[in-house]
Amino acid sequence: MTGAYAVFMAELPEPSGLPGKPTTASRTTLSHIMTQNEVNLLGTVHGGVIMKLVDDAAGAVAGRHSEGPAVTASMDEMVFLEPVNVGDLVHVHAQVNWTGRTSMEIGVKVLAERWNESTPATRVATAYLVFAAVDENGKPRRVPPVVPGNDRDRRRFQEAQIRRTHRLARRREITESRQRPL
């Protein structure tokens, strides 16, 4: 293994020791037609409805990959690119981008198309979530390392590792800043 991917692999957290699982084993799509029940005061679909679908799809992926219960630890970089309308058929595509010892980053892409037209779907939102696999006592448990199957998944893995590094650095920096007088 050579190049930037090899460098990132060398910087990974302590491995879980479990056998690896391919990205494709848990990749999932959740589809839903938006109705009047889901609109906000502006008449478009409420962002919270999309966030719930994102969390649901990501949770299914995390549970499938880790073969047991998994809880949302954080949700970051939820980006809304286009409004979603009543009558849109929304597809929420989710996959494991990265795994640590007990946590997983799930990448989610949301596409929308008119339910009764064969026009191309539009990308309306993206998100990255971290799930922790937990045991029956709610304590973190080890997850199988994800094995990216192609260059696109390897790139997602690398980028997730960058986000992980930044999340940890930000948390550490904020914790340290709270210990200093204002």
Ligand SMILES: CC(C)(COP(=O)(O)OP(=O)(O)OC[C@H]1O[C@@H](n2cnc3c(N)ncnc32)[C@H](O)[C@@H]1OP(=O)(O)O)[C@@H](O)C(=O)NCCC(=O)NCCS
């Ligand atoms: C998520 C949770 C299990 C973490 O427990 P903890 O005792 O802090 O355990 P750890 O510090 O060992 O963290 C476990 C893993 O989660 C990761 N993690 C914890 N908090 C995180 C956060 N805010 N952002 C990103 N990753 C986080 C850790 O880096 C670690 O990953 P690793 O083992 O791959 O390195 C715990 O905080 C929890 O139960 N939270 C509530 C979850 C919940 O109810 N979600 C909503 C409903 S599903």
